Amino acid sequence: ADLYHVAGEQQSDSTAVPADLTGYTRVKMELVPPPFAPAHEQVATGGPKIIEITMETSEVLMTVDEDTGAEVWALTYNGSVPGPLIICHEGDMVELTLRNPVDSMMEHNIDFHASTGALGGGGLTHVYPGEETVLRWKATKAGCFTYHCAPGGAMIPYHVTHGMNGAVMVLPRDGLKDADGNPLRYDSIAYIGEQDYYLPMDENGDYRTYEAAGDDYGDSLEAMRGLIPTHSVFNGAVGALTGENALTSKVGETVLMIHNQANRDSRPHLIGGHGSYVWESSFTDPPLRDMETWFVRGGSAVAAMYTFEQPGVYAYVNHNLIEGVMLGATAHFVVEGEWDNNLMEQVVAPRAFAT
Amino acid sequence: ADLYHVAGEQQSDSTAVPADLTGYTRVKMELVPPPFAPAHEQVATGGPKIIEITMETSEVLMTVDEDTGAEVWALTYNGSVPGPLIICHEGDMVELTLRNPVDSMMEHNIDFHASTGALGGGGLTHVYPGEETVLRWKATKAGCFTYHCAPGGAMIPYHVTHGMNGAVMVLPRDGLKDADGNPLRYDSIAYIGEQDYYLPMDENGDYRTYEAAGDDYGDSLEAMRGLIPTHSVFNGAVGALTGENALTSKVGETVLMIHNQANRDSRPHLIGGHGSYVWESSFTDPPLRDMETWFVRGGSAVAAMYTFEQPGVYAYVNHNLIEGVMLGATAHFVVEGEWDNNLMEQVVAPRAFAT
Amino acid sequence: ADLYHVAGEQQSDSTAVPADLTGYTRVKMELVPPPFAPAHEQVATGGPKIIEITMETSEVLMTVDEDTGAEVWALTYNGSVPGPLIICHEGDMVELTLRNPVDSMMEHNIDFHASTGALGGGGLTHVYPGEETVLRWKATKAGCFTYHCAPGGAMIPYHVTHGMNGAVMVLPRDGLKDADGNPLRYDSIAYIGEQDYYLPMDENGDYRTYEAAGDDYGDSLEAMRGLIPTHSVFNGAVGALTGENALTSKVGETVLMIHNQANRDSRPHLIGGHGSYVWESSFTDPPLRDMETWFVRGGSAVAAMYTFEQPGVYAYVNHNLIEGVMLGATAHFVVEGEWDNNLMEQVVAPRAFAT
Ligand SMILES: [Cu+2]
Ligand SMILES: [Cu+2]
Ligand SMILES: [Cu+2]
Ligand SMILES: [Cu+2]
Ligand SMILES: [Cu+2]
Ligand SMILES: [Cu+2]
Ligand SMILES: [Mg+2]
Ligand SMILES: [Mg+2]
Ligand SMILES: [Mg+2]
Numbered sequence A, B, C: 001a002d003l004y005h006v007a008g009e010q011q012s013d014s015t016a017v018p019a020d021l022t023g024y025t026r027v028k029m030e031l032v033p034p035p036f037a038p039a040h041e042q043v044a045t046g047g048p049k050i051i052e053i054t055m056e057t058s059e060v061l062m063t064v065d066e067d068t069g070a071e072v073w074a075l076t077y078n079g080s081v082p083g084p085l086i087i088c089h090e091g092d093m094v095e096l097t098l099r100n101p102v103d104s105m106m107e108h109n110i111d112f113h114a115s116t117g118a119l120g121g122g123g124l125t126h127v128y129p130g131e132e133t134v135l136r137w138k139a140t141k142a143g144c145f146t147y148h149c150a151p152g153g154a155m156i157p158y159h160v161t162h163g164m165n166g167a168v169m170v171l172p173r174d175g176l177k178d179a180d181g182n183p184l185r186y187d188s189i190a191y192i193g194e195q196d197y198y199l200p201m202d203e204n205g206d207y208r209t210y211e212a213a214g215d216d217y218g219d220s221l222e223a224m225r226g227l228i229p230t231h232s233v234f235n236g237a238v239g240a241l242t243g244e245n246a247l248t249s250k251v252g253e254t255v256l257m258i259h260n261q262a263n264r265d266s267r268p269h270l271i272g273g274h275g276s277y278v279w280e281s282s283f284t285d286p287p288l289r290d291m292e293t294w295f296v297r298g299g300s301a302v303a304a305m306y307t308f309e310q311p312g313v314y315a316y317v318n319h320n321l322i323e324g325v326m327l328g329a330t331a332h333f334v335v336e337g338e339w340d341n342n343l344m345e346q347v348v349a350p351r352a353f354a355t
């Protein structure tokens, strides 16, 4: 646990050469809640930037499943599960102001998988309630990367499985490309965080309730140790991306689906569609092609691109269908446009047959 | 759940342009039970085809493990777990007649991961007992793809984990190739479906029995929610591909192993051999090479190619060895031919040593 | 189970042509315990070699976790979990003398994923207490490969989950390369075996103790069947690679991390660093690039390369953080050097903010 406090001391004692910020332009990025993406360029114009962002470590009581009343004292960045999507380009710097509200119960920090050194910044960003810190790091590798809280010891999986994680997308300066170097562009981003919760139950199998953030710590650790989540949901709660909250698109439009899972493996599938281009590793590698179901190594963010060819409803699921349907990992895309009978046709509608 | 009925209404109301079937040749494909493959060309001759197939949604009581007497009311396509392998080429159309026998207990449908739109056809193929439907879809992406029943809601994982899944192989028109474009050909196909079952037990730990298909619904959902299967078997039952049912081959022969797992991740390994060419994503991507153990993302079918170099018995396993040995995921290849001492030699047979 | 004894009989009856060892040079390789690597060349000089090694199947009582007193009668190669790392080049032969000490309780053998035929040698190497055998096999495929004990039936997962596994690295003769064929060289190897243990507990939740190796067989099988390990540790025990046992490196140095997991999937992540080059499949394939978290298919060994750019402590974890932190899968690298403020800087140390 102490590991996470040593880095700061080491660095403050250090006589390292100051950073050279010559040539960088400072810009502010307004973060937005999931499933949305902040305003950004797909191809970078101008030189490298220092992108200033602010995040607050909010502890909020959330309903996970309205049907059962299951709730969790979520630990969050900016109040949402997952935390906001951050977008920059390779060679940019991200400068984060991290604030822990004075009424918080717990200390928090942040570990950016996209960054280099000091436990991804986790060793330099410990903020107690009422504290703030500023961390700047350079995006040297292109890809989608998880970030998450990592206060040390068992608090690490505890905070991560209470919602305290999100993603950074580091785009190549000249944008996404296929294996031959041809540009790949998207019309919209669907930013989906999958959250595995391990909610404690009482002897009757009812979900326990707690007075304040952190009160479920002991019970949660016991539930977590079994490695089987009670819920695995998209964007914090069952149904957060279905019904009235469904994502929307049109035939001919291209969506970039960014899937963040900071802890547990997942295997997304778009029912009725495909992952035409999937970056499971990084944007340095060419994308995998035409996948039915792709893989999110637990502790990763991945991107998958698809151009809709048919109208209707598509379900984006964790294709362990028990997790997708019963544990909650389902989102919907409602797509408008003209049906293409060349791709699929109901030649004979269901009818009784002669026996 | 309703999602699955909306698509049909939408499409029947639609004013979409009729399909243009000019240039297609109609052929019938006779489906065969696993682990066998239907008669097919590796390199397509002639123009694109409309391949007519028929499947019946049979509900059958199956013994999963003779040792324990564990049984399941399997939900199947054509009476086998997995359902039959379908093979076509990129650019072909598959035209399926799906019939639900009049004495079935449940409604069924089919979602083809290889297809595009209407929940993979799931929204257009709901058949109640005594009903039939005909669906035609175009294979636009080359690879091995899962198909499965998806009636809606918790019935989706229930049907899938009761055996109702199988695979389509969509070959490139000019056949399989390595990364340099050289042709890769096989002498035989071994089509292996891995099925995770979650069989309900009574208070003594004995497997429950049920009168009819569907009677285990409530108990099964409870067992499934824990995400730990009681069995993970190849081709429906423990031992379905060992002993008298072992697969056979010869030194110098090349086998294409198609592994379908519609729900849960797996990691096949051929004990004594390798995956010389493995297509985890699609046939659009070059195959991975020389793998000891490859990966089947839950909700995927993958292909792996190997040319036998030694005689003897090879065990094909899910290399979580607990699943492979104790939960049932083992198949055998019995391979004839001459031993090659250059590849391996027992220099000294086991003998007592001086201490 | 018998499968494992048939191969030896078959081969001893065989009239196969003797091996042609012309052109091979015999050398002895001194094996060393993990996390260290034996002396070896990255680029092979001279012609192919026959590399002679010796391993002993030791059964040893090990403490898994000092905090809880959890212990296991580990089944090992050469007394360590994992067994020693073996290194050769493609085209070399490995000639193993395997000895089972006379005071052992159990029979053992070895299955090399890197080899071809006879169940990876498992069918030719069964040694009872007091026996030895010699097996020679040719390394025809380049990559990192698991080896493990596989005595037959449920003894296979039992031995593997009691520590009886390790890795062979088969280097290309001209060494590791990137996708463009440029050489990739390392300064050190960190050989990390992840071991999933399923330790039986009594009714109070305390770990059981046993008199001798094998005494926990029945209890262990029961625990294993649930598929959820009680521990998942690096190099045999909690803390085996942290604190005083931490790995060390320097800024500018390149480490090759070899991760062996013979049974269960894992997803390693280097906190504060990356997998700049990751070989998940084999060295025949170009490495994946810039991964935040890579994947070890259960029953695989993989290699990941990273050049340290910052000083400090890095934690190498299974990034299912419950497994990494609570089940034990954490190692530390302590890296010396100068901090680079251009990569990361704590612009404002944590301080109170005005509300
Ligand atoms: Cu936190
Ligand atoms: Cu992390
Ligand atoms: Cu069905
Ligand atoms: Cu599906
Ligand atoms: Cu053994
Ligand atoms: Cu193995
Ligand atoms: Mg870096
Ligand atoms: Mg509460
Ligand atoms: Mg990523």
Ligand SMILES: [Mg+2]
Residues within 6 Å of the ligand: A274, A309, B115, B116, B140
């Ligand atoms: Mg399509």
Ligand SMILES: [Mg+2]
Residues within 6 Å of the ligand: B061, B071, B072, B208, B209, B210, B211
């Ligand atoms: Mg029955």
Ligand SMILES: [Mg+2]
Residues within 6 Å of the ligand: A292, B143, B144, B145, B146, B280, B281, B282, B300, B301, B302
């Ligand atoms: Mg597939």
Ligand SMILES: [Mg+2]
Residues within 6 Å of the ligand: B274, B309, C115, C116, C140
């Ligand atoms: Mg071979």
Ligand SMILES: [Mg+2]
Residues within 6 Å of the ligand: C061, C071, C072, C073, C208, C209, C210, C211
């Ligand atoms: Mg003991």
Ligand SMILES: [Mg+2]
Residues within 6 Å of the ligand: B292, C143, C144, C145, C146, C280, C281, C282, C300, C301, C302
């Ligand atoms: Mg390997």
